[in-house]
Amino acid sequence: MSGLNLLREELNKCVRCGTCRSVCPVVWIIGRETASARGKLALIQSYLNGEIGLSETYLKHIKECTLCGACKANCPNGVNTTGIISAARADSVEKLGVPIAASLVFKNLLNTGGLMAGALRIATRLQSLLFKDANVERGLLSRFALPVIGNNRLLPPLARTFFLELPEVREMAEGGATGSTRKTLRVAFYAGCGINYLMPEVGKASIEALKKAGVEVVVPSAQVCCGMPAYSMGDVKIAREMALKNIEAFEAGSYDYITTSCATCGWGLKNLFRKLLGDSPEMKSRVEAFASKVRDISELLVNELHYKAARKDNGPERVVTYHDPCHLGRNQGVRDEPREVIKMGDGVVLKEMKHPCSCCGLGGGLSISNYELSMEITKRKAESVRESGAEIVATACPGCMVQLRDGLHRYGVKAKVMHVVELL
Numbered sequence: 001m002s003g004l005n006l007l008r009e010e011l012n013k014c015v016r017c018g019t020c021r022s023v024c025p026v027v028w029i030i031g032r033e034t035a036s037a038r039g040k041l042a043l044i045q046s047y048l049n050g051e052i053g054l055s056e057t058y059l060k061h062i063k064e065c066t067l068c069g070a071c072k073a074n075c076p077n078g079v080n081t082t083g084i085i086s087a088a089r090a091d092s093v094e095k096l097g098v099p100i101a102a103s104l105v106f107k108n109l110l111n112t113g114g115l116m117a118g119a120l121r122i123a124t125r126l127q128s129l130l131f132k133d134a135n136v137e138r139g140l141l142s143r144f145a146l147p148v149i150g151n152n153r154l155l156p157p158l159a160r161t162f163f164l165e166l167p168e169v170r171e172m173a174e175g176g177a178t179g180s181t182r183k184t185l186r187v188a189f190y191a192g193c194g195i196n197y198l199m200p201e202v203g204k205a206s207i208e209a210l211k212k213a214g215v216e217v218v219v220p221s222a223q224v225c226c227g228m229p230a231y232s233m234g235d236v237k238i239a240r241e242m243a244l245k246n247i248e249a250f251e252a253g254s255y256d257y258i259t260t261s262c263a264t265c266g267w268g269l270k271n272l273f274r275k276l277l278g279d280s281p282e283m284k285s286r287v288e289a290f291a292s293k294v295r296d297i298s299e300l301l302v303n304e305l306h307y308k309a310a311r312k313d314n315g316p317e318r319v320v321t322y323h324d325p326c327h328l329g330r331n332q333g334v335r336d337e338p339r340e341v342i343k344m345g346d347g348v349v350l351k352e353m354k355h356p357c358s359c360c361g362l363g364g365g366l367s368i369s370n371y372e373l374s375m376e377i378t379k380r381k382a383e384s385v386r387e388s389g390a391e392i393v394a395t396a397c398p399g400c401m402v403q404l405r406d407g408l409h410r411y412g413v414k415a416k417v418m419h420v421v422e423l424l
Helices: 008-013 019-023 025-030 037-048 056-063 070-074 081-096 100-108 115-130 192-198 200-212 228-232 236-251 263-277 281-291 297-304 326-332 336-343 371-388 398-410
Strands: 131-133 140-142 186-190 216-218 257-260 294-296 318-322 348-350 392-395 416-419
Touching: 008 037, 008 081, 019 025, 019 037, 019 070, 025 371, 037 056, 037 081, 056 081, 070 081, 070 326, 081 228, 186 200, 186 236, 192 200, 192 398, 200 216, 200 297, 228 236, 228 263, 236 263, 236 281, 257 263, 257 297, 263 281, 263 294, 263 326, 263 398, 294 297, 297 336, 318 336, 318 371, 336 348, 336 392, 371 398, 392 398, 398 416
Parallel strands: 186 216, 186 257, 257 294, 318 348, 318 392, 392 416
Antiparallel strands: 131 140
16 A cells, blocks of 8 residues: 555645536546546545555446546646556455466566567458458458457557557668668667557658658667556556666667657657656656657657658648647647648648547556446547547547547448548
8 A cells, every 4th residue: 555655645735626527527427526536536535544455346436537637737736647547446456366368468568579579460360260350441340349459449450560560660670770871860769569569650650750851760679668658557567667678678779769650659759758767866867868859759859859741732632630648648738740741741721629638548558347338428529620620630649549430430420530540
């Protein structure tokens, strides 16, 4: 309970004003008090005081959260609501352990070339048996009510060749050829699990944009999962091991910047690593040196590289709307840069949707622990896309892309989901 005890002061800052209720995507659906940050903090306070135990009801309530941070951003007293809820999850894992399936996944994500990669290669060959083509852009529907996945859930197919295993990417590993002639800046690219296993095309588009901006691109081969999924589920130990392994992988080279095309990974690399590893002066110095170089790809292209794509505007007009990932817009304050990248696309007209920064329903492990609730949250986003009239909804997070494709398909919204760099 030590992690939670450190947050007692934060808990006492909550004056139960209820501001969090008005901005919480879970409250919009469920409506009850325990869905709000205020309600969860009251439950956690009762647990700390020994008034309640680690019951199934308590665990259910602390899991009903996307960790989107809307409550934290709007709290008049600046209460670290997501930090408290994350600490409560970590405490429950410390006491009860991690579910076996989740533990196996997290441990094997520590090595991108290990058991996980092998299992996913086998799954790539078997996916046609378990899933059917949904006749929508890059999506498969489950044929059966599968554990975790459920029934009729739209999922992206596993890549036939993972991003980090593509021949052209392997050539950009530390010490390999870069394919770049202008070497004014040296940039390391962090892929993350979504791009590596599901969306290598986003990684390829990212590399292409960086090369056009005139930088030398390196893709360190020893990189692993950023640890955000494990941390969100409360497995702090594995998240810490992942963070340390990534620090070591990127310390092996000398880079001006480290960039990623995943909003969630970016938040992890910039902020979570500081929280997980900054427990000694020596380690803190290493983490700060690493985190200070991290940029979302839109930040890097727009702010540091001053990238200007040559728009042709001689093709058909494309109406595009943008979804702000919580980990990028709200948590990193990166809102304008992805929109600037969108505007560089040929024939693109950017049309804002209502509530562009509301959560898509994916985060905090909610799409795994309570898929139907996460889809109810996604419904609001789907309706906003529909009302915008856009033919493309762009975003900057592979996780959001998976959730949006599933939600738009479920609610009959005919819009294509793309990463902002794919528009360049």
